[in-house]
Amino acid sequence: MTALPADPLPWLLHRPPILCVDVVVHADDDGAACEHLVRAGPHLCDGVFWEGGLIEGLAQTAGVFEGMRQRRQPALGLLVGVRDFQVLRRPAPGERVRFAVTTEKRLGPVSLLHGVASVGGDTVAAGVLKFFLAEPA
Amino acid sequence: MSGTDARGLDVETVVNRIMVDAFEVEQERLHPDARLADDLGLDSLDGVDLVVALEKSFHCRIAEDEARSIRTLGDIYARVRARLAPAGIEDRSA
Numbered sequence: 001m002t003a004l005p006a007d008p009l010p011w012l013l014h015r016p017p018i019l020c021v022d023v024v025v026h027a028d029d030d031g032a033a034c035e036h037l038v039r040a041g042p043h044l045c046d047g048v049f050w051e052g053g054l055i056e057g058l059a060q061t062a063g064v065f066e067g068m069r070q071r072r073q074p075a076l077g078l079l080v081g082v083r084d085f086q087v088l089r090r091p092a093p094g095e096r097v098r099f100a101v102t103t104e105k106r107l108g109p110v111s112l113l114h115g116v117a118s119v120g121g122d123t124v125a126a127g128v129l130k131f132f133l134a135e136p137a
Numbered sequence: 138m139s140g141t142d143a144r145g146l147d148v149e150t151v152v153n154r155i156m157v158d159a160f161e162v163e164q165e166r167l168h169p170d171a172r173l174a175d176d177l178g179l180d181s182l183d184g185v186d187l188v189v190a191l192e193k194s195f196h197c198r199i200a201e202d203e204a205r206s207i208r209t210l211g212d213i214y215a216r217v218r219a220r221l222a223p224a225g226i227e228d229r230s231a
Binding site for chain 2: 080081083104105106107108109110111112130132
């Protein structure tokens with residue numbers, strides 16, 4: 001079992017500037033959570049975190065989760081759908097966003113994960129993400 | 138996704154409503170022999186959404202091996218009825 005907090009990079013192919021998670025803070029059989037400190041830079045749009053980054057952060061957290069679950073570095077998967085995604089507000093620089101995913105359903109290589117992005121315990125975005133996972137070699 | 142409460146139900150009606158609402162399948166294409174992939178256009182990515190919709194609508198759990206064996210609309214009707222039978226829930230469409 002990976003000691004936490006952990007560096008997410010071994011489980012992800014993403015690198016800056018698309019990387020939207022800084023550290024893995026939780027992982028178990030049902031899901032995982034990563035955190036990201038919003039900083040000045042390419043993730044900002046109109047001075048706040050871009051909406052796509054909220055989905056991307058959840059997707060990358062899902063990538064970490066699947067990598068840990070498969071014991072594979074990096075995990076190979078594709079975000080193939082987003083459903084019922086709501087953005088309540090976009091985090092500002094200096095805020096730490098927690099991206100948490102939990103398994104809703106898994107059927108073969110396709111999984112549905114419920115994702116919640118929060119700041120200080122308050123939800124800023126949430127929805128259901130669908131992934132197609134590559135089979136381990 | 139339809140969250141229809143299907144207690145006291147007509148299985149066929151509820152399943153067909155899911156196909157229309159969630160997967161945009163035309164009502165006239167829905168018959169028991171319709172194959173989910175070849176006739177109704179569902180693919181492997183839709184499968185998990187279908188299972189979730191069925192589980193939520195009928196308050197039951199569909200095991201993965203069972204879900205993988207579903208090929209036609211009639212298979213869905215049969216699987217759901219089989220799930221509901223032990224609970225004593227009457228299928229008004231049967």
